[in-house]
Amino acid sequence: MSIGIIGSGALGSNVARLLAKHGISATLSNSRGPQSLASLVQELGPSIRAGTVAEAASADIVFAAVRWTDAEKVLSALPAWNGRIVIDGTNPVEFIDPNSPDAKDSSNPLAAYGIKAVDLGSQHSSEIFKQYVPGARVVKAFNHLDVNVLQQPEVAGGRRVLFYSGDDAAAKAEVRKIIETTGFFPVDLGSLDVGGPLASLPFGALSTHNFIKV
Known part of the structure; x- marks a missing residue:
């Protein structure tokens, strides 16, 4: 199956590095266009x-x-998804301008990390994300670990656990293959309504844990 990556920031570039490390082909993109990715693609290899x-x-x-x-603007502008698999690597957080009053907000426990939680009301993030990609088979994954460890799936004599969840069994199976091929230990958290909130940053019960399967 062909793989595409939308976004070349911390998550997108590290996913690309992870895939490249295992010889998995992918198309990397961002809003600035292919030319802006020339040096990164050269670094990653063929x-x-x-x-x-x-x-x-x-x-x-x-x-x-x-x-x-940016998710709604970027994804909602794309053509029909027609059953393709979309891996939701997003988390409902907003990055804070370090010079803004938000950066010194004592009521925000995440201010020290440069982020604040986005208020989603009674919904969880994947529930909203699905609305941006109508017709896609959404699998939540690759969102709960620090992006800097994505290139180190094997550590301390074991494999890092990578959670995933979704409502389509066949789509989840394909994502599980990627997780296993890249060296992680996959753990299925069930449906999006169950697994999505559990693994979603910043307040998901499993989102801040870095488990190792030995």
Whole structure:
């Protein structure tokens, strides 16, 4: 199956590095266009190519590696998804300007990390995310670990646990293959309504834990 990555920031670039490390082909994209990715793609090697967002979105499996605040604008502008698999790597957080009053908000326990939680009301993030990609088979994954450890799936004599959840069994099976092939230990958290909130940053019960399967 072909793989596309929308977003080349911390998550997207590290997912690309992870795939490249295991010789898995993918198309990497961002809002600035393929030329802006030339040096990164050269670093990653021949299995990763730069493309437009539309090209990445046309793949069989698409990593959504965009900021939560950009997700609706970016994903809703794309053509029909027609049953393709979309990996929701987003988390409902907003990055704070370090010079703004929000950066010194004592009521925000996440201010020290440069982020604040987005108020979603009674909904969880994947429930809202699904609305941005109508017709896609959404699998929540690759969102709960620090992006800097994505290139180190094997550690301390074991494999890092990577949670995933979704409502389509076949889509989950394909994502599980990627998780296993790249060296992680996959743990299925069930449906999106169950697993999504559990693994979603910043307040999901499992989101801040870095488990190792030995």
